[in-house]
Amino acid sequence: MKIRNDLYFGDCKEQLLNIPDNSVDLIITSPPYADQRKGTYGGIHPNNYVEWFLPISEQLLRVLKPSGTFILNIKEKVVNGERSTYVMELIIEMRKQGWFWTEEFIWHKKNCYPGKWPNRFRDAWERLLQFNKNKTFNMYQEEVMVPIGDWAKTRLKNLSETDKRRDNSKVGSGFGKNISNWVDRDKAYPTNVLHLATECNNKNHSAAFPEELPEWFIKLFTKENDTVLDPFMGSGTTIFVANRMRRNSIGIEIIPEYFDMVYDKINPVEFYLCEPNEKYEKAKSKRRKAVC
Secondary structure (H helix, E strand, O other): OOOOEEEEEOOHHHHHHHOOOOOEEEEEEOOOOEOOOHHHHOOEOHHHHHHHHHHHHHHHHHHEEEEEEEEEEEOOOEEOOEEOOHHHHHHHHHHHHOOEEEEEEEEEEOOOOOOEEOOEEOOOEEEEEEEEOOOOOOOOHHHHOEEOOOHHHHHOOOOOOHHHOOEOOOOOOOOOEOHHHHOOOOEEOOOOEEEEOOOOOOOOOOOOOOOHHHHHHHHHHOOOOOEEEEOOOOOOHHHHHHHHOOOEEEEEEOOHHHHHHHHHHOOHHHEEEEOOOHHHHHHHHOOOEEOO
């Protein structure tokens, strides 16, 4: 079965209307942060960010399958010396819109270079917010398991009686665990903190994902031939990774230079240009098939 890559040029709020209801398995994207990337995307003031994003999230809610997941990479900015609250406000409004705020992952940028401001230090992490349409959804946890680590060699060597049953926490948190469940296992489930380097070699986009970031979530939430959507495609990292992992992909981009960059790299045999216009009539002369 051939993998399909659909590319839409234009504002995602408008282009999302071309995507059928309940047709996408995973949405993973990083929209422009408030007042960031002004040179390319114009920037959105923190006071207007929620109002700007809600019509987009409404369409994303429509196109996502009931079993699907939405991963939103976003981070507050500092305004007048304090953190803006627009991310928290957005979460609250999206919940009103019908989304479940299921989880929050942290992307630790392990190669972040040093920095200092008068009242804070340089950011070394970003949020990856997980939203779903339902409390039950497709999740393939075994696909992202990690080596159990050297701690098991000593911690599991001599188990106490409490280690062999689900024992209440000694600090009164109420969380218990059966340590003996991990004896003879070579892999464990990961935490919700992803330790990934930033993309330093991509000179064509101001905020490119490292490939490992979409790859991890594609493994966790999709299977082969599922469909992955990035409504702020940028340099196309999510699209290329999805293609390599045998997932169908949908990309939307409003900046012509970025759209062309992805357009020219996609496998021409499996490429589909949606909503063609005069600027992209070159598709007809490059063995690419224009559909939709």
